[in-house]
Amino acid sequence: MTMEIINFSQEINESDIELSLGYIIFNNISVKREHSSFLDDNISEISNYIKDTYSLESIKDNEIIRKYRDFYWHYLKIDPTKIRPSAEALIRRILGNKTIPQISNVVDAYNWVSIETLIPMGAYDYDVLKFPLTLRYAKEGEEFIPIGGKVKTLKGHEIILADNAKKIMFQYPYRDADFSKVTTKTRNILLVSCGVPGISTELLEKSLKKFHFIMEKMSPTQFSSSDISILKK
DSSP, X not given: OOOOOEEEOXXXXXXXXXXXXXXXXXXXXXXXXXXXXXXXXXXXXXXXXXXXHOOTTTGGGSHHHHHHHHHIIIIIOOOTTTSXXXXXXXXXXXXXXXXXXXXXXXXXXXXXXHHHHOOOEEEEEGGGXXXXXXXXXXXXXXXXXXXXXXXXXXXXXXXXXXXXXXXXXXXXXXXXXXXXXXXXXXXXXXXXXXXXXXXXXXXXXXXXXXXXXXXXHHOSSOOEEOOOEEEEO
16 A cells, blocks of 8 residues: 555645645655756756846746735735745845855755746655645644744644644745755655645646756766655645
């Protein structure tokens, strides 16, 4: 029997939100601080494309960016001009001639795929998670510790992905937890692409395939991966 990896809670399934989510599992990934020349070349190419295509004034009007902004406003009750969708935030750094932080080959790769495809992505240390994972609404008073941040007490309207031990991996689709972050000790990875109303599953699949392609080109060791899985309600 195949182990269930991610499911939607009954409350999410019964809501009016059209959510979708894609994921793929990588085994025996080598997480390194150093870049490969292949990723550096990709970064240069994507940066040039971003500067030729968008401006700080126009990026908010991109069709995909707009869908994530609308999701923030209407469902998460977040002002997207204060906490921006992740792809938009990264693109604005490029347009403002600011650097994108370099974390590791894995994190940097999915950040740049997100910049290119405009789809928010996250990678998680598979071995610290208790399965199955559930996408659900937070419970009022639940605590969440983001990467590099302090304990955050949730209000209950947030959408979260939590493991079977009730540890919150991330606030959907923009803030990751510290406990499940990818480090140089990580060997197996769960990579997730986050969809919101109006985002096609083809875009989610495209982002996962792009990351897989980059890792094939730049990984210093042989790895294996699962098929891409797509969940939609």
